[in-house]
Amino acid sequence: MELKPRHLLGIEGLEAGEILHLLDRAAAFKAGHGHGSLRGLVVVNLFFEASTRTRVSFEIAARRLGADPVNWTAAGSSVSKGETLFDTVRNIDAMRPAAVVIRHAAAGAALAVSRRVRCSVVNAGDGAHEHPSQALLDAFTLRAALGSLERKVVAIVGDIAHSRVARSNAFCLGTLGATVRLCGPPSLLPPGLERLGPRVEVHPRLESALEGADAVMMLRIQLERQAGGHDPRLPSRREYARLYGLGPRAAATLKPAALVLHPGPINRGVELASAVADGPRSVILDQVENGVFVRMAILHELLHERRAEGAA
Ligand code: NCD
Numbered sequence: 001m002e003l004k005p006r007h008l009l010g011i012e013g014l015e016a017g018e019i020l021h022l023l024d025r026a027a028a029f030k031a032g033h034g035h036g037s038l039r040g041l042v043v044v045n046l047f048f049e050a051s052t053r054t055r056v057s058f059e060i061a062a063r064r065l066g067a068d069p070v071n072w073t074a075a076g077s078s079v080s081k082g083e084t085l086f087d088t089v090r091n092i093d094a095m096r097p098a099a100v101v102i103r104h105a106a107a108g109a110a111l112a113v114s115r116r117v118r119c120s121v122v123n124a125g126d127g128a129h130e131h132p133s134q135a136l137l138d139a140f141t142l143r144a145a146l147g148s149l150e151r152k153v154v155a156i157v158g159d160i161a162h163s164r165v166a167r168s169n170a171f172c173l174g175t176l177g178a179t180v181r182l183c184g185p186p187s188l189l190p191p192g193l194e195r196l197g198p199r200v201e202v203h204p205r206l207e208s209a210l211e212g213a214d215a216v217m218m219l220r221i222q223l224e225r226q227a228g229g230h231d232p233r234l235p236s237r238r239e240y241a242r243l244y245g246l247g248p249r250a251a252a253t254l255k256p257a258a259l260v261l262h263p264g265p266i267n268r269g270v271e272l273a274s275a276v277a278d279g280p281r282s283v284i285l286d287q288v289e290n291g292v293f294v295r296m297a298i299l300h301e302l303l304h305e306r307r308a309e310g311a312a
Helices: 016-030 053-064 085-094 109-114 132-146 164-175 206-210 237-244 284-311
Strands: 042-047 068-073 099-104 120-126 153-157 179-183 200-203 215-218 259-261
Touching (some): 016 132, 016 164, 016 284, 042 053, 042 085, 053 068, 053 132, 053 284, 085 099, 085 109, 099 109, 099 284, 120 132, 120 284, 132 164, 132 215, 132 259, 132 284, 153 164, 153 206, 164 179, 200 206, 259 284
Parallel strands (some): 042 068, 042 099, 153 215, 179 200
16 A cells, blocks of 8 residues: 655645545534544644744644644753754654654755654645645635635735745645746745745736735735844835735735735734724634644544554
C-alpha cells in the first residue's frame, strides 16, 4: 500500500485533488462526522512565534479528534537557556508525540525539523515562507460562500513580500483555478511573484486589484519580519491606509457580493477599517470558525493511519 505523506509543510506542490480532499474532509467534520478518530495520540503545539488563532485552533482541533494536545511556547522554555531549535524538537520527539505543529520565524524551519524527527510535522507558519493551514481555511471559507473557485478572482492586498499567508494562498487558490491578484506598495512586491502560481497577477494599485474581484483578503504589515524594523521605503501608516487600506469608500467599489477576508490579527484603521471588518461582507470570523475543521482534517489525514498501525 502506498504510504501517505507524513507531513504538511506547505501548499506548494500539492495537487488540486489533494487540496479538495482535505477541504471535503473538513466539511464532513463541520457537519459533525468523524470526531474522536485520533483518541490516544499526542499532538505537541510548538510555537516559537506569537499566535492566538492558529495555536488555539490546532488545540481545539486535536481535542475534537480525541487526541491530547500539549502546548509548548518558547517563553518559559529552555530556549531562554540557549537550547537550539533542533535540540528542542529532538527532545520533544523522544517523548513520542504523533505530531508536532510548529511555528517559527525562520523560513524552512518546518522542513528542517521534519528531517530530524520520527513524528509528523505540520507547518503552522515558517517565517515569510508558508502557512498551509491558513490557506486551506481561506479556500474552505471562499468555497463555502462562492462555490467552485474555478475562474473566481481573489485580491490579496498588503505586505506581499513578507507574508507566508499570501504565498500559501497564491499556491492554493491558483491550484484550485482562481486568479490571484497580489497588490501592495511597490517596495512590498518583489520580482518573480508571477511564479507563485499559474494564475497570479501583480497589481501595484488597489483600484485595479479590487475591480471585479469576488473576494479581497487584507494583510497586516509584518513589521517583525523587516530587517532593522520599519522599512523607510514604506509609506507612513496614514499614507498606507489611504492608498492600500480597505475603508468604506474603497469597499464601495467592490462587486455587491464580494467578500472581505483577513487572517488576523487586524490592525484596525490601517489595512482595514472597522466598518468593513465588522460589516456585512466580512467573513473574518467564518475563517476562524472554519479553521478548526480544516485543522481537524489535516491532523486526521496525517495521523489516522498511524493510529491504526499502532493499534494493530
Ligand atoms: C498570520 C500569521 O501569523 O502568519 N496570522 C495567522 O496565523 N492567522 C498573519 C499575520 O501575522 O499577520
